[in-house]
Structures are given as C-alpha cells and as structure tokens.
Amino acid sequence: xxxxxxxxxxxxxxxxxxxxxxxxxxxxxxxxxxxxxxxxxxxxxxxxxxxxxxxxxxxxxxxxxxxxxxxxxxxxxxxxxxxxxxxxxxxxxxxxxxxxxxxxxxxxxxxxxxxxxxxxxxxxxxxxxxxxxxxxxxxxxxxxxxxxxxxxxxxxxxxxxxxxxxxxxxxxxxxxxxxxxxxxxxxxxxxxxxxxxxxxxxxxxxxxxxxxxxxxxxxxxxxxxxxxxxxxxxxxxxxxxxxxxxxxxxxxxxxxxxxxxxxxxxxxxxxxxxxxxxxxxxxxxxxxxxxxxxxxxxxxxxxxxxxxxxxxxxxxxxxxxxxxxxxxxxxxxxxxxxxxxxxxxxxxxxxxxxxxxxxxxxxxxxxxxxxxxxxxxxxxxxxxxxxxxxxxxxxxxxxxxxxxxxxxxxxxxxxxxxxxxxxxxxxxxxxxxxxxxxxxxxxxxxxxxxxxxxxxxxxxxxxxxxxxxx
Numbered sequence: 001x002x003x004x005x006x007x008x009x010x011x012x013x014x015x016x017x018x019x020x021x022x023x024x025x026x027x028x029x030x031x032x033x034x035x036x037x038x039x040x041x042x043x044x045x046x047x048x049x050x051x052x053x054x055x056x057x058x059x060x061x062x063x064x065x066x067x068x069x070x071x072x073x074x075x076x077x078x079x080x081x082x083x084x085x086x087x088x089x090x091x092x093x094x095x096x097x098x099x100x101x102x103x104x105x106x107x108x109x110x111x112x113x114x115x116x117x118x119x120x121x122x123x124x125x126x127x128x129x130x131x132x133x134x135x136x137x138x139x140x141x142x143x144x145x146x147x148x149x150x151x152x153x154x155x156x157x158x159x160x161x162x163x164x165x166x167x168x169x170x171x172x173x174x175x176x177x178x179x180x181x182x183x184x185x186x187x188x189x190x191x192x193x194x195x196x197x198x199x200x201x202x203x204x205x206x207x208x209x210x211x212x213x214x215x216x217x218x219x220x221x222x223x224x225x226x227x228x229x230x231x232x233x234x235x236x237x238x239x240x241x242x243x244x245x246x247x248x249x250x251x252x253x254x255x256x257x258x259x260x261x262x263x264x265x266x267x268x269x270x271x272x273x274x275x276x277x278x279x280x281x282x283x284x285x286x287x288x289x290x291x292x293x294x295x296x297x298x299x300x301x302x303x304x305x306x307x308x309x310x311x312x313x314x315x316x317x318x319x320x321x322x323x324x325x326x327x328x329x330x331x332x333x334x335x336x337x338x339x340x341x342x343x344x345x346x347x348x349x350x351x352x353x354x355x356x357x358x359x360x361x362x363x364x365x366x367x368x369x370x371x372x373x374x375x376x377x378x379x380x381x382x383x384x385x386x387x388x389x390x391x392x393x394x395x396x397x398x399x400x401x402x403x404x405x406x407x408x409x410x411x412x413x414x415x416x417x418x419x420x421x422x423x424x425x426x427x428x429x430x431x432x433x434x435x436x437x438x439x440x441x442x443x444x445x446x447x448x449x450x451x452x453x454x455x456x457x458x459x460x461x462x463x464x465x466x467x468x469x470x
Contacts, residue, residue: 058237062182063194065239068131068165069103070232072186073112073153075120100185100232101125101153102241105325106163108136108155109272111264112231113246114143117151125155128192131165134158142271149246150259150267167233169288170240172262175202181221182235183245183256187228197223197254218257219243225256234258272325277332278427280357280435283307287324293343297435305354308345315342331356359427366434366469368403369396369410373426382450383457384415391425393417393448408445408465415460418446434469442468 075097099116103109110125117123123138142152155164178198185193201220221234225245234243243258259267265287274281282300285291291313296303313327314320317340321327331339337356342349363371371394372378379385384392393415399405410416418424419433420443437443445467448460 059180059182059196062235062237062239063184064130066102066167066182066184066233066235066241067128067192067194069167070128070184070186070192071101071103071110072126072128072188073099073101073116073231074124074126075099075117076122077120098188098228099230100187100228100245102184102231102233102244103155103164103166104169104241104268105323106166107325107329108157108162108164109325110153110155111244111268112151112153113244114149114151116231117141117153123153125153126186127164128186130192142276144267144270148259148263148267150244150264150271152268152271167235167241168239169265170236170238170242170261172265173260175199175219175242175260177202180237181223181242182237183221183223183225183229183232183258184235185226185229185232185245187226187232193226193229193232195224195226195229197221197256200255202260217260217263218246219260221256221258222254223256224248224254225258268324272328272332274328274331274356275431276428278359278431279332279337280359280362280431281331281354285313285324285327289323291321291324291327300435301354301357305341305352306350307341307343307352307354311343311345313341313343314349316340318342359431362431362434363427364400366439367405367467368400368470369405369416370398371395371416371427371430372397374415382413382415384460387448387460393424394427394430396447404467404469405445408447408467409463410445410447410465411449413450415448416445417448417462418444420444437469439469442466 077097097116097120099112101110101112101116104111123141124135125138126135127133136158137156138153139156140154144150176199181197181199183195183197187193198221199219200222203217219234219242223234225248227248229245230247232245233241234245236242241261241264243260244264245256245258248256268287269284273284280300281302282297283293283302284295286294293307293309293311293313296307296309316327316330317334319330321330337358339354339356341352341354343352344350360370363369374384374390374392374395376390378395379389379392382395394417396405396410396412396414396416398412399410416424416430419430420437422429422433424430424433443466445465447463447465449463450457451459451461
C-alpha cells in the first residue's frame with residue numbers, strides 16, 4: 001500500500017520499522033481512514049505482548065466462582081446419660097461435629113447432609129474467606145426423610161437485606177463420564193479445601209451395613225472427600241453444582257460419593273413448599289428459572305383455581321419471584337392466604353386466584369378435630385417419653401361434637417398416631433394421609449387414650465376406630 005517501509009536483515013529478522021513521514025500528512029487530508037489505519041498498525045507493532053497468568057486455568061476459575069458459596073457447618077448436641085451411674089458422674093455431655101454446606105439462594109438458604117446436622121441442638125455456619133468470613137446462626141432446618149441425607153438450612157443474616165453468594169445448579173443428568181470434577185468444602189473450620197478428580201461413575205451406590213439406601217444412583221468420583229467435606233458441593237469446570245458430597249468408601253482408595261443434582265432438586269422440592277409450612281397449595285414448580293409448573297393435584301386449591309402442568313409462573317401477587325426459593329417463601333410466609341398467580345400458557349397471560357388452605361382448617365372440615373404437633377414440653381407433660389416422645393403422634397386439643405372424630409371416641413388429651421395404614425407423627429403426615437382419601441370415604445384411625453388416676457397419667461392404651469370422612 002506504500003504506507004510502511006521495513007528493512008529486513010539477510011537473516012530474516014526485522015531490523016527497523018519507520019513511517020514515511022512525507023506520506024501520512026499528504027494522504028490524511030484525502031483519506032483519513034488510511035491514516036488511522038497506519039497509526040493503529042504502528043501501535044500494534046510497537047506494543048508489548050499481553051501477559052497471561054497460565055496458572056489461572058479452568059480449575060482455578062471454577063474454584064474462584066464457587067468457593068464464596070461454601071460454608072463450614074458446626075453443630076452441637078447434648079448427649080443424655082443412659083444410666084444413673086453415668087448421670088451421677090458425668091451428667092449430660094456436649095457433642096460437636098463439623099461438616100460443609102453450599103449456599104443456594106442469595107437470602108441465605110443452604111444445603112448440607114442430614115447426618116451433619118441430625119439431632120443438633122445448635123447449628124452455626126462459617127463463611128469462607130472468599131465470602132468475607134464470619135460466623136452465623138442457623139434459624140431453621142428442613143428435612144425430607146433421613147434416607148435422602150439432604151437438609152436445608154437458613155442462615156440468620158446479621159443485617160436486614162444482607163445477600164449471600166449462591167451456587168448455580170447444573171442441568172439434570174448433564175454429566176460426562178471421565179470429566180474433571182472438584183470437591184469443595186470448608187472442613188473443621190480450618191478454611192477452604194479443594195480436591196480434584198474425575199467423574200468415575202454416574203450410577204453407584206456404596207454398601208453400608210444395616211442401612212437401606214433410598215438413592216440408587218449416587219455419583220462416584222476419585223476426588224478426595226474427607227469427612228469434613230460432607231455436605232459440600234461437587235462441581236464441574238463450569239462452576240456448576242452437580243452433586244452434594246456425602247461419603248467415602250471405607251477401606252478403598254480414591255472412591256467418594258455425591259448425591260446427584262437431580263436427586264438434590266427433588267429433595268429441595270419436597271422440603272421447601274407451602275405444605276411443609278402447614279398450608280395446602282397442591283402444585284409443584286421446578287427448581288430452575290423460569291418457574292414451570294411440574295405437577296398439580298386436581299382437587300387441591302391450585303387445581304381448583306385452574307393451574308395446569310406446563311404453566312410458567314411470571315408473578316405472584318404482582319411481584320416477579322426471583323427464583324424457586326422466593327416463590328415458595330412467599331407462599332409459606334405471607335400472612336394472607338389469598339394469592340394471585342400470573343402465569344403464561346400457550347403464549348397468553350392469565351391471572352389465577354389461588355386461596356391456600358391451612359392444615360388446621362382441613363382437619364376440622366374432614367375430621368372435626370384440632371390437632372397439635374407434640375413439643376418436648378408436651379411430651380414431658382403427657383408422659384409420652386417412653387412411647388417415642390415427639391414421634392408418638394399428634395396431640396388432640398379439641399373435638400367437635402357430632403364430628404367423625406367424636407363418633408370415633410377421640411377426646412381431648414388423646415394422641416392420634418395412625419390414619420389408615422400410615423403412622424402419623426406431625427401435621428404434614430396427617431395431611432398426606434387425609435388427602436389420599438376422598439370425601440365420604442371410610443378410614444381407620446389409631447390413637448392413644450390416656451389411662452388416668454385423678455390428674456395423674458398412668459399410661460396409654462392404643463385403640464382403633466373406623467370413621468367416615470366429611
């Protein structure tokens with residue numbers, strides 16, 4: 001083009017680069033684009049080469065992305081003495097345990113293993129250094145079933161509106177055999193921990209003595225999962241959560257297991273919904289955004305309101321929910337039980353009025369009884385410790401005259417512990433049993449009747465009665 005003049009030595013190495021000074025000023029007036037191109041080319045030729053830190057590979061980037069979401073979980077539980085001698089000398093003792101967890105929503109909900117927090121009387125979490133550190137109390141523990149070994153915790157924020165870094169979920173079954181995976185944790189309160197390996201198998205279940213497994217498809221990895229890493233995240237190189245670390249196989253080298261994200265999603269959907277807050281909604285939405293309705297019970301409040309499988313939830317009471325957790329939190333915690341859901345169906349928007357039904361109202365309508373979950377204080381007052389304590393059933397607080405419960409001879413101070421063939425230990429289990437029996441159908445009730453002498457409860461006698469539900 002006649003713009004640059006370059007002198008090359010015989011050995012082919014560029015020796016000198018100079019601009020023809022007489023050319024640029026003369027040409028700029030005629031064609032400014034050529035002058036700009038010349039200056040850009042000169043800057044490129046004379047600039048120093050960009051420096052790249054070769055250590056910051058995909059592994060490091062994934063760790064930097066997820067580590068602020070990882071917490072240390074510390075628990076404390078009181079171990080009661082088992083005999084008079086032990087109680088005399090030692091009394092109750094305190095037992096501590098440590099594990100890890102991963103934050104899944106910016107308002108402080110996190111997942112860990114149930115075995116990390118089971119029977120704990122106090123739980124605290126410590127944020128990683130990457131998230132600024134700090135120790136926080138835990139407000140609630142949500143559990144599906146012990147067999148799934150997943151628990152949901154809620155961090156108590158130190159200031160109103162405090163936000164936390166949340167992990168991103170991978171897609172279900174988006175797993176590559178042999179891909180690089182990372183097991184993250186914050187074990188023993190010593191700080192962040194990372195181990196690297198591959199996904200060794202997508203369908204393995206470790207054998208444990210005297211324990212039934214509910215998950216047949218745990219992930220297997222050779223990434224080291226130490227006991228303190230239980231409950232921490234297993235991630236891919238995109239920094240996405242593919243599983244919750246759960247165990248190592250004792251006696252084996254380099255074999256660890258994690259609960260796959262598909263099972264984690266299912267557990268989360270069962271743990272955090274209106275029904276576990278004693279409110280009947282009757283529909284399930286997916287954990288991922290956008291929120292798509294996955295199932296609807298036809299006779300439920302959601303079903304009667306016209307909600308259908310496949311609907312996309314856009315708003316709840318005029319507000320767009322940020323994620324699955326916020327959607328269900330509103331349904332669980334709003335004082336008013338009447339909700340307006342704005343959904344999209346076949347490209348059209350619809351507003352659906354969904355009045356949630358409290359369990360207490362349902363129990364009165366179907367059985368004519370007021371039930372109360374047993375507390376440790378009630379267990380002690382009623383003398384139910386030898387019968388399983390809070391696992392004994394539900395306290396009968398009131399019985400409506402002429403109701404199915406009254407005809408079954410239930411009375412105040414009885415303990416309802418069975419409906420049909422199901423044992424019931426809390427109001428959620430009573431709801432699940434009643435919701436499977438239609439109106440006007442008969443069902444067997446099992447309940448404990450106190451045997452008294454004056455105001456003293458001497459024991460309980462179990463009785464059965466068949467009732468017709470309203």
